Amino acid sequence: MSLQLQPVQVATGSEDQESQLVFHEGFLVAILVRLSDLHETDAGKWFLEAGFGRVTDISGPTFADIDEAQAWICARLGSSGT
Amino acid sequence: MTGSLHPPDTHPFVRKMESIALFPLSREERAALCALPMHVARFDAYQDIVREGDRPSRCFALLEGFVAAYKTTPSGKRQVMAYHVVGDVPDLQSLHLKVLDNSIATVSPSRIGFVEHDALRVLFREQPKLLEVFWRSTLIDAALVREWMLNIGRREAYTRLAHLFCELITRLDAVGLAPERTCAMPMTQPELADALGITPVHVNRTMRDLKAAGLVTVRGRRLTVEDWEGLKAAAEFDPAYLHLRSEDGAKLPTS
Incomplete structure (x- = not known):
């Protein structure tokens, strides 16, 4: 399974702006936002700002890097690889 | 150990009951509350005091600290239903509901006073007007959950958090623990997320x-409200659901 990333800025109302739209087979499945220094020890992690369909998760998981985030999204979509 | 450790005027449990009673407690009623046989125990933060499914033979009053009533999904996701503050009896329903349907854990190091159900039954037999006050406290706990349901279900994050702060300050003030609208706020951000x-x-x-x-400051796990009117407006906060005597004052009998 492959995901396509598209860098965007998301207006989260905070300094958390650097973001990636995540597409799978042409469909937007998730929006990942890189956490800013506002989040201190979590700064630099990627946050699931929004997930769609099977990628929905109301607990708002965070990931150490973009690869980990993609692996998690792929697992949610039903595949083990990226 | 008994409640006589506390002078009647400062016993948090008595103070709480007085804050919600619709009549001034008599000297005998206050004395009976203070004389309730209470087994006092200390708990560290993040300890369960009671768990869902328990069949307790006693209730507890919170004498110091903070506790959270919560439930979890089978996968371990946690929802806090209410915070309880000093003076509250968070599991009073166990007197009549034999199986607890929620757990209660400490949020900060806490001092708990356990009271046997039988001792409460004796109290209510001897001081029947106190039964009304305890009944009222369980009704207020239910009102609090209704407000939380509205808060969590239909308000945006900014309003939700502001509302929780307004509620904590108002409830702690009722038992004298929010001087100048400053109070302990031991919850971490993940805990607030659960609430x-x-x-x-x-x-x-x-x-x-x-x-x-400019509505609040938080320093060293203490919350200070900098702009009470502004915070209340941001929170859409109306304390009527807390049914405090100070709020219901006009309805108190004068005799």
């Missing part, structure tokens, strides 16, 4: 926004 139904990331962003708006 508000939002992510810890959103708690952090929202907390920053409330501070930036």
Whole structure:
């Protein structure tokens, strides 16, 4: 399974702006936002700002890097690889 | 150990009951509350005091600290239903509901006074008007959950957090623990997320926004309200659901 990333800025109302739209087979499945220094020890992690369909998760998981985030999204979509 | 450790005027449990009673407690009623046989125990933070499924033969009053009533999904996701503050009896329903349908854990190091159900039954037999006050406290606990349901279900994160702060300050003030609208706020951001139904990331962003708006400051796990009218407006806060005597004052009998 492959995901396509598209860098965007998301207006989260905070300094958390650097973001990636995540597409799978042409469909937007998730929006990942890189956490800013506002989040201190979590700064630099990627946050699931929004997930769609099977990628929905109301607990708002965070990931150490973009690869980990993609692996998690792929697992949610039903595949083990990226 | 008994409640006589506390002078009647400062016994938090008595103070709480007086804050919600619709009549002034008589000297005998206050003395009977203070004389309730109480087994006092200390708990560290994050300890369960009672667990869902327990069949307790006693209730507890919170004498110091903070506790949270919560439930979890089978996968371990946690929802806090209510915070309880000093003076509350968070599991009073166990007197009549034999199986607890929620757990209660400490949020900060706490001192708990356990009271046997039988001792409460004796109290209510001897001081029947106190039964009304205890009944009223369980009704107020239910009102609090209704307000939380509205808060979590239909308010945005900013309003939710502001509302929780307004509620904590108001309830702690009723038992004398929020002087100048400052109070202990031992909950971490992930814990607040469990209470508000939002992510810890959103708690952090929202907390920053409330501070930036000049409504609150948080230092060393203490919350200070800098602009009470502004915070209440942001929170859409109406304390009527807390049914405090100070709020219901006009309805008190004068005799």
